[in-house]
């Protein structure tokens with residue numbers, strides 16, 4: 001059952017334009033960051049209940065995805081992290097396909113396995129982790 005609600009565009013112009021162009025072109029345009037593929041996550045605002053769309057690096061394995069709340073190694077989590085904690089039902093668009101998923105934050109050995117996959121997909125994640133004391137959260141998305 002797709003998410004419903006009022007879309008609230010990101011105040012980050014680059015991310016907003018990438019998410020909207022990617023979605024409007026069925027994943028044909030603005031589908032990468034420095035040549036690496038992106039996906040667009042739709043989440044429900046933890047406070048507003050509005051729909052938030054967030055471009056993220058594509059990390060996929062056997063039909064499951066990971067999303068990494070890196071925010072470039074900033075000291076604080078990105079705000080969308082709190083949306084997934086409050087509302088695990090998300091949508092993810094990969095190319096021209098969009099499906100519903102349950103997001104689950106992973107820890108320990110499971111996180112390590114997905115962190116390795118994430119760093120293979122986007123090596124900068126490893127650099128981001130050296131820039132902050134916070135453990136960069138990883139969510140695994142399982143198809144609903």
Ligand SMILES: C[C@H](OP(=O)(O)OC[C@@H](O)[C@@H](O)[C@@H](O)Cn1c2nc(=O)[nH]c(=O)c-2cc2ccc(O)cc21)C(=O)N[C@@H](CCC(=O)N[C@@H](CCC(=O)O)C(=O)O)C(=O)O
Pocket residue numbers: 008009010011012014015018033038044045046047048049050052054055056057068069070071072077078079080081082083
């Ligand atoms: C700017 C802020 O965005 P954010 O949710 O903190 O996310 C910051 C970034 O992670 C986000 O811009 C990502 O798209 C950046 N980004 C990546 N960010 C990552 O963390 N990881 C990535 O892999 C990643 C890849 C990527 C690729 C392309 C690209 O263009 C951007 C990429 C934002 O949208 N703030 C809103 C609020 C958003 C929100 O969700 N509000 C909640 C409240 C949540 C709460 O406070 O509890 C609500 O509506 O209820 C605002 O200030 O009005």
